[in-house]
Amino acid sequence: MRVVTLLSDFGLRDGYVAEMKGTILDLCPSAVITDISHDIERHNIPMGSFILETTVPYFPKDTIHVAVVDPGVGSDRRAIVIECEKASFVGPDNGLMARASEKLGLKAIYEIREEEFQRKPVSSTFHGRDIFVYTAGLLASGRRPEEVGPRVSRLETLDLSPPTLLGKRLDCHVLHVDVFGNVITDVGEKMVRKMPVKFGEGVEILSGVRKPQAQYVRSYHEVAVLSLYDSLPHFCCSKRGSVEHRYLLNPHTRLLQKPTCQRLICEN
Amino acid sequence: MRVVTLLSDFGLRDGYVAEMKGTILDLCPSAVITDISHDIERHNIPMGSFILETTVPYFPKDTIHVAVVDPGVGSDRRAIVIECEKASFVGPDNGLMARASEKLGLKAIYEIREEEFQRKPVSSTFHGRDIFVYTAGLLASGRRPEEVGPRVSRLETLDLSPPTLLGKRLDCHVLHVDVFGNVITDVGEKMVRKMPVKFGEGVEILSGVRKPQAQYVRSYHEVAVLSLYDSLPHFCCSKRGSVEHRYLLNPHTRLLQKPTCQRLICEN
Amino acid sequence: MRVVTLLSDFGLRDGYVAEMKGTILDLCPSAVITDISHDIERHNIPMGSFILETTVPYFPKDTIHVAVVDPGVGSDRRAIVIECEKASFVGPDNGLMARASEKLGLKAIYEIREEEFQRKPVSSTFHGRDIFVYTAGLLASGRRPEEVGPRVSRLETLDLSPPTLLGKRLDCHVLHVDVFGNVITDVGEKMVRKMPVKFGEGVEILSGVRKPQAQYVRSYHEVAVLSLYDSLPHFCCSKRGSVEHRYLLNPHTRLLQKPTCQRLICEN
Numbered sequence: 001m002r003v004v005t006l007l008s009d010f011g012l013r014d015g016y017v018a019e020m021k022g023t024i025l026d027l028c029p030s031a032v033i034t035d036i037s038h039d040i041e042r043h044n045i046p047m048g049s050f051i052l053e054t055t056v057p058y059f060p061k062d063t064i065h066v067a068v069v070d071p072g073v074g075s076d077r078r079a080i081v082i083e084c085e086k087a088s089f090v091g092p093d094n095g096l097m098a099r100a101s102e103k104l105g106l107k108a109i110y111e112i113r114e115e116e117f118q119r120k121p122v123s124s125t126f127h128g129r130d131i132f133v134y135t136a137g138l139l140a141s142g143r144r145p146e147e148v149g150p151r152v153s154r155l156e157t158l159d160l161s162p163p164t165l166l167g168k169r170l171d172c173h174v175l176h177v178d179v180f181g182n183v184i185t186d187v188g189e190k191m192v193r194k195m196p197v198k199f200g201e202g203v204e205i206l207s208g209v210r211k212p213q214a215q216y217v218r219s220y221h222e223v224a225v226l227s228l229y230d231s232l233p234h235f236c237c238s239k240r241g242s243v244e245h246r247y248l249l250n251p252h253t254r255l256l257q258k259p260t261c262q263r264l265i266c267e268n
Numbered sequence: 269m270r271v272v273t274l275l276s277d278f279g280l281r282d283g284y285v286a287e288m289k290g291t292i293l294d295l296c297p298s299a300v301i302t303d304i305s306h307d308i309e310r311h312n313i314p315m316g317s318f319i320l321e322t323t324v325p326y327f328p329k330d331t332i333h334v335a336v337v338d339p340g341v342g343s344d345r346r347a348i349v350i351e352c353e354k355a356s357f358v359g360p361d362n363g364l365m366a367r368a369s370e371k372l373g374l375k376a377i378y379e380i381r382e383e384e385f386q387r388k389p390v391s392s393t394f395h396g397r398d399i400f401v402y403t404a405g406l407l408a409s410g411r412r413p414e415e416v417g418p419r420v421s422r423l424e425t426l427d428l429s430p431p432t433l434l435g436k437r438l439d440c441h442v443l444h445v446d447v448f449g450n451v452i453t454d455v456g457e458k459m460v461r462k463m464p465v466k467f468g469e470g471v472e473i474l475s476g477v478r479k480p481q482a483q484y485v486r487s488y489h490e491v492a493v494l495s496l497y498d499s500l501p502h503f504c505c506s507k508r509g510s511v512e513h514r515y516l517l518n519p520h521t522r523l524l525q526k527p528t529c530q531r532l533i534c535e536n
Numbered sequence: 537m538r539v540v541t542l543l544s545d546f547g548l549r550d551g552y553v554a555e556m557k558g559t560i561l562d563l564c565p566s567a568v569i570t571d572i573s574h575d576i577e578r579h580n581i582p583m584g585s586f587i588l589e590t591t592v593p594y595f596p597k598d599t600i601h602v603a604v605v606d607p608g609v610g611s612d613r614r615a616i617v618i619e620c621e622k623a624s625f626v627g628p629d630n631g632l633m634a635r636a637s638e639k640l641g642l643k644a645i646y647e648i649r650e651e652e653f654q655r656k657p658v659s660s661t662f663h664g665r666d667i668f669v670y671t672a673g674l675l676a677s678g679r680r681p682e683e684v685g686p687r688v689s690r691l692e693t694l695d696l697s698p699p700t701l702l703g704k705r706l707d708c709h710v711l712h713v714d715v716f717g718n719v720i721t722d723v724g725e726k727m728v729r730k731m732p733v734k735f736g737e738g739v740e741i742l743s744g745v746r747k748p749q750a751q752y753v754r755s756y757h758e759v760a761v762l763s764l765y766d767s768l769p770h771f772c773c774s775k776r777g778s779v780e781h782r783y784l785l786n787p788h789t790r791l792l793q794k795p796t797c798q799r800l801i802c803e804n
Binding site for chain 3: 269271273280300302303304305306307319320322323324325326327328331444446447448
């Protein structure tokens, strides 16, 4: 019994996700299929990468994670299997799986080239079904990553500059705005800890001409606006009561924070 | 093999539900995980309670139901396991599981205190993952409710006055407006049967200054506006063709009905 | 172990789908339940039919497909089981399952009449739970289609005129507009191949007074507007960048295409 997870930007309204699940069950009837999310914004690789890397550590060892946010389907981007110490990944080589696979102990990368790991005829628009889950279904039934094709030395990474804390200035990106209105950036917990802001102190968020009041708190049970959302190793701006802020901070917004004056400057 | 159900207000777009599923599968690989709903309105405990109590009777004996609508996470509200004759419940002690657990034969309540039933470090904002499903995963793999912590004598209940039928006047609350536009109240089937309205008779709904025409019918295949929706033991106002009424009757709206004159008075 | 799939217009917000899953697991604990889609537009039988027929070929042999888009619930439309060479279908006899069951090798149709295949009391509004999945759960645990009731000779079909290619004029219907903005019609691949348009050629779509430019291409990785979406055996208009067109082409829109002048005429 192997767990196979699915992440995509296909949504659940159409039949695409079900076609992938049927394909897996047809190849490996004992597979336990679990959705991570199918509501990744269309072609938003950084968002998919974030949801993937924060979720996969909770799954059992040897889980097979299939991730399909694939604007380059039909082009010459590679289809790959990433073998990690704790799991395997199957999907396009476009940065989507890079951070998640590093987190789970990347061991080797293989390009899917062998014909028997592809359903024929391969659609030019739906590799999720004809290559990725087809390969995952075979892996779940006992085939080995090294059988799918030649070993590859390098993985494509996300096209985002890393966050920096230089003097009083923190420069980062918004990765995701979640259902609770948390604005999740690419600032990791370590960098958050280095900032001189203390729990309970007031801060100010500058978003264009708006200056909403904020407070740096630990839990959103307190009246929190700006908080360290500690269930994620990422710096979050959490907001209760109003979702107005969600429309100002879209994924990929660049955030500037000046921590010594307790200000988070948001420039859209 | 144990069935574990999940209900929450987390939505399916983020990775939170998948983190819970991964946690369960990691602790109990043979668990069969089934979603009840993750689209409960945020922090809407009465709606979550309604969806939970109407759904759980259909699941097999010994199912473990995890319910997480938890505005008090991080406060001192208790994390509990409710042992019932037909199932177990795991979640916050905030009224969410009270009606469902009564329906399935409440036997005992335990507070989750033992360290081994909590993933360390426990997040202050995501007890769904670090306490509730962690406990559920252990229960699914054979641990007993009485091992999680001390027995508790009292359960928090929903903060809603019960519906009353006094003379000609029925006073109730809207619990939920479903996908078909059914307006579901907390009036039970018994009270509905006591009302002198007969199937086929015309009624009038007063919602502020509007007075939509309605008819008291059994099935929405007939031209139904106001109906006894008999697949639920609740009084419903069903509406076809237009969803206009959904925007007038939000959850928690108070409804007043005067049955002898076949009127349903809706006061927002 | 039998796979049971579910398709409906119930959405996932309410508890209705979970009630169906609980019912199946109660009758057949080893059933593997997989969602096809629960976001079929309410009462839109052609859309449900399309999602069903394109999805079911990917599932394992002997899968039981339950489909519930059922505006006639409570009327005298029949509840049926369709036995096919590769799978079984359970649902209302209203055209929803006709094309899918033909595709999987229709063998026999049975009306669900026997009392033991219905949960008592049968709700007049929720046959999905009380008849369809109840029957499916029993079939999954080993009961035979011919046990559910008398054999039926004729299946209701979809109420849509078939697409025609007469001279320069192609006449078809929009079945579905998918999450990527693909406008999927009922023109099959064979008819598409007969059209004299070549990949790369420009075409023009006439939708009322608008005339968006389009191109007939194979993959949406190219700058595609009008394309043969070859992962589906249907003619699609695919569009990237803008979803404006989704609001013009609703399901059931009639499309007229004049292929020799490379025009797709869309009349709402």
